[in-house]
Amino acid sequence: MSEFGAGKLAKAEGELLFQLESYRGNPIVKPRELGVTWIEDGEVKVGAVFNGGAELHDGRVVLLPRCHKHYRKGTYFDRELGIERVYMEDYVSEVWVLESSDFISFSRVDNITIRGDGSEHRDFTYGIEDIRVVRSHVGEYLLVGCGKVKPPFKEKGGDRIAVYTTRDFRKIEYRGCVTEFDSRNAVPFPEPIDDKLYMLFRFHPNIHIDMLEAGIDQLLSPREYRELWREIYRRRDRSILIKAGTLKHEREKVGAGPQLIKTKEGWLMIYHAVGEISRELYRAYGLNISVPRGYSVCAALLDLDDPRKIIAKTTKPIYIPSHPWELQGDRNHPVDVPNVVFPVGAIVRNDTLLLYCGAGDKYEVLLTCKLSMLLDYLLKYCLSKT
Numbered sequence: 001m002s003e004f005g006a007g008k009l010a011k012a013e014g015e016l017l018f019q020l021e022s023y024r025g026n027p028i029v030k031p032r033e034l035g036v037t038w039i040e041d042g043e044v045k046v047g048a049v050f051n052g053g054a055e056l057h058d059g060r061v062v063l064l065p066r067c068h069k070h071y072r073k074g075t076y077f078d079r080e081l082g083i084e085r086v087y088m089e090d091y092v093s094e095v096w097v098l099e100s101s102d103f104i105s106f107s108r109v110d111n112i113t114i115r116g117d118g119s120e121h122r123d124f125t126y127g128i129e130d131i132r133v134v135r136s137h138v139g140e141y142l143l144v145g146c147g148k149v150k151p152p153f154k155e156k157g158g159d160r161i162a163v164y165t166t167r168d169f170r171k172i173e174y175r176g177c178v179t180e181f182d183s184r185n186a187v188p189f190p191e192p193i194d195d196k197l198y199m200l201f202r203f204h205p206n207i208h209i210d211m212l213e214a215g216i217d218q219l220l221s222p223r224e225y226r227e228l229w230r231e232i233y234r235r236r237d238r239s240i241l242i243k244a245g246t247l248k249h250e251r252e253k254v255g256a257g258p259q260l261i262k263t264k265e266g267w268l269m270i271y272h273a274v275g276e277i278s279r280e281l282y283r284a285y286g287l288n289i290s291v292p293r294g295y296s297v298c299a300a301l302l303d304l305d306d307p308r309k310i311i312a313k314t315t316k317p318i319y320i321p322s323h324p325w326e327l328q329g330d331r332n333h334p335v336d337v338p339n340v341v342f343p344v345g346a347i348v349r350n351d352t353l354l355l356y357c358g359a360g361d362k363y364e365v366l367l368t369c370k371l372s373m374l375l376d377y378l379l380k381y382c383l384s385k386t
Helices: 222-234 279-283 371-381
Strands: 008-012 015-019 037-040 043-046 048-057 060-068 072-078 083-089 094-100 107-115 128-135 141-148 159-166 172-178 184-188 197-203 206-212 240-242 253-256 267-277 291-302 310-313 341-349 352-359 363-370
Touching: 008 279, 015 371, 048 141, 060 128, 060 341, 083 291, 094 128, 107 128, 128 184, 128 341, 141 184, 159 184, 172 222, 184 253, 197 253, 240 310, 267 341, 267 371, 291 341, 291 371, 310 371, 341 363, 352 371, 363 371
Parallel strands: 048 128, 048 341, 048 363, 206 253
Antiparallel strands: 008 015, 037 043, 048 060, 048 352, 060 094, 072 083, 094 107, 128 141, 141 159, 159 172, 184 197, 197 206, 206 240, 253 267, 267 291, 291 310, 341 352, 352 363
């Protein structure tokens, strides 16, 4: 794993911060190379492949990115935030199964596709997005994503937790969706803790943690436990784990990232934040810019026995958009949405943490560090004051 960076420390805004390292061959997955293109008015249009959950299976990395084609891009002025933002028309996603034997070179597997366009069921019809892959204690992989019941960008309240399972990533079974509330970035823990199965939720704009009272069955048969899902929503004011708004880079919202990683020191939770990224922080990355609204990568360490307790939490991001394919794009790497790095998949191999992230809502990138270095940083410099 010597080709992957170990991470490094830098100073910004008077604090020591940890920086994940961007793999030198990024972006590792590009839509054109996978054939995610179409012809429109005689011109080749290039789609998007990004936000893929990841896991190891039979010695190979499986990546499940969302893929988009045949959409149109526009901009609008967000009066609430006071900035110009991007929107998409006809933006219906599907998820492809990709595999790699070297962690970086991916190819499609047998045209296997998870569809969210109404052709497989009618629970949601505007796409399936951002699937997290969780190796469950019952021997199956849980695939937990966001099913869209309303058109993306056009209407709020269209996110539903969608659940699939698989043993081999060839045969994938749809288990249903949680219809009782609007939520995305949902991530179940891989195993019960003291016979309690916990799950992370994002009830906008915060990260919440709550217990699934029916355990794994509540995910495998979500329709049968509607009252339990309603109760999770009713008690959401008491389940906040990380609250948005207290830090500049977390001002707008926060959300869970990839599957949780169990370590001796605690549960490592990588999460994303949306907010302002300062010029001082960018100087630590060698850039003289600032971003009024950007997605960054952050980390927290949760107690092994009671994950509702935060042991340590970063006060500065461990990665910010800092390359053309993550920022505004360039001729070689145009982006669909600027200033975005979005962690969805995580793998640990020989003390190397590999994070698979969406970039610019267009590509898949790989960020790496030594897991032990990140944990050491969290415990030395980021201990929770609560």
